[in-house]
Amino acid sequence: MKISELSRRTGVPVASIKYFRREGLLPAGRATAATLAEYGEEHVQRLRLIKALTTLGGLSIAATRDVLTAVDQAETTDGTLRAISYALPVPVTAASAGDPDRDAQAEAAARADVADLIARMDWEVADSSPHVQALTTALRELRRLHADYRPEGLVAYAELAHAIAGLDLERAAALGDSPALAEQAVIVLALSGPVIELLRRLAQEDQVRRRSLG
Template structure:
């Protein structure tokens, strides 16, 4: 098909398709002449994946390129899984440090917490894993901001994280073809994060509502502050 039809079939503007090509997210079409190229279903599929990663997974173009590159050099299954995992960014940035000395101490404490956690979970992770670094940063911030922070709470979360990871891997386990698995893995890894987050919010909402109901019942008849929970903030 020609680029205009590729555009029509995917809903992505022609200019954007060209942009993705320039950025190396989308392979070029098979050139049939100097000014004509033929695109196929694989381009449709790839465009879908790109839009899913950026719009739904919230990845930047650069991160998407990393992920797709890992996907394309899919050689061995598990190696590809690892590459994709590392290529997917987690939004954790350092916040500015006021006091260098105190910051260093906090960083050390956070590192220790993470090391302890990894040991407690008996996790086998690379010591250059960006996730370990990211987690240490996040924990450092948590220690600073949360007066009720306790390392053992982290362990409880880690246990659940393991359960989730098992589900993730289970979803990928059924596939044998490396290329198909890689694509599947991208979907599982990148897209289930927002899904899980949404599910968590819904579960929170449910629990809060039940708490309101329970409190109202316990308080008796007084003008119980009824669920403002409705439209609250959302603009």
């Protein structure tokens, strides 16, 4: 197909397709003339993935390039999911300014709590995981607000999160190693957070209304 057809099928403007190609995100088409090229289904799939990363995932062009490289190098479904999970923006609570010594103590205490929770859940998590540091920061800031969430209290939440993660991976596993895996993985991982949070709020609303009516 010509670039105009590729644009029509993907909803990506021709100018953007050319930009993605210059930035190394999209492979070049098969040259048919000095200024013409033919594109195939692999280009359609790659453009959809780029759109998912930049719009749903909110990634920059540079970050998108890194993810695409990692996805291309991944040899398994798990490798693809790991690459995308680590690349997507991590929700991190902004740190508050305070006493350095107290901050250091709070950081150490929060980090110990996270390690304790991971051990209780028997989760296999890399020490370098950005999610570990993000949770550490969140717990530290909650403590600053006198809203402690200790490991024993977080286990019930972690078990629910574990079940949700299992559902996410089941959706991805159903795709096997199909070309749509990476695109669908971005959609699941990028959108599942907001969807789960909205379901949580709807459930809270339901329970508050029931209590008030009771």
